Amino acid sequence: MQTKKKYIFFDIDGTLTSHTKRDFISESTLQAIDQLKAKGHFVSLATGRSVFLAKEVAPRVNINNLVCEGGNGLIINGELHSYEPLDQEKVITIIEKCEEVGLSWAISNEDSPVVLTKDKSFVEHMTKVPFITRIEYDETYDFRNETSARRVFIENKPEVIQSINEIKEIGLMVYHGSLFGLVEPDDKYKGIKKMVEFLGGQEEDIIVFGDGMNDIKMFEKAAFSVAMGNAEEELKKLASYITDDADSDGIYNACRHLQLID
Incomplete structure (x- = not known):
């Protein structure tokens, strides 16, 4: 019997x-x-990664549909369908507050590994961040004139970050140990829903796979969710099904269990 078409979205890392x-x-x-x-199922990536980083993985798995930028960017059939920018006023407020409390910062304002900052301490401490290949330091850079910020890198001091409400309103992920936090969108499901509606599908046919804290919103909203065996415990509690970990055929085994493949 032919399985009803499903719209399946995979987180990337982990x-x-x-x-x-x-x-x-x-x-x-x-x-x-x-x-x-x-x-006959529809397959897409669903990632917090920027477009250029997501595109590094997509060809390797022969997938040309991407929900990226934490739900703010959509690529359908290899073409950029839409991109929703961050609230620039909130970005400016975040940096103003970072400066008030002494947090190092930098802005990414294009789809590339280049970041901008007027904060010399960021240059001194963040040179080993794997997602950044070039830091453009300009002591005259006026972030208050910024109109295209896509994400903000900030020094990771959790007790200080918690005091900045605008960060919570956008989203925060911590990568590379405790070195820095990345203020970026974290509602992948917003992009998933938009993509499925554009394609004429139904929300009831959405299946999401994930492992991390930035998958929580899509697990809370998706009709069916699969947590990897290596997933965060908080995410597993929200999952419809828990499969094996990513290094133990987790995706393949889940697809077999759900009778999506033979």
Whole structure:
């Protein structure tokens, strides 16, 4: 019997890719994706990554649909469908408050690994951040004139960050240990819903896979959610189903269990 078409969205890091080896994708995951598409299901990535970082992974799994930028960017059939910018007033307020409390900061205002800052301490402390290849330091840079900020890098001091409400309103992820926090959108489901509606699908046919804290909103809202075995415990509590971890054929085994593939 033909399975009803599903709209399936995969987080990247720790879900589609290994949770122990960055960007490693198992053969079983590739097989599962090929079989899902052969069965007529719609397959997409759903990631907090910027467009350029998401596009590094997409060709390796032969997926050309992406919900990226934490739900703010949509790529359909390889073409940019839409991008929703951050609230620039909130970004400016966040940086003003960072300066008030002495948090180092930088802005990403384009789809690239380049960041801008007038904060010399950011240059001194953040040179080993893996997502950044060039820091443009300009002591005259006026962030209050910024109109295209896509994310804000800030020094990770949790007790101080908690005092800045505008950060909570946008979203925060902490990467690379305790070195820095990344103020970026964290509602992937917003983009998922928009994509499925554009394609003429129904929300009841959405299935999401994830492992991290920035997957919480899509797990709370999706009709069906699959947590990887290596997922955060808080996310597992929200999951419709918990599969094996990303390094133990988790995606393939879940797709078999859900009878999405043979």
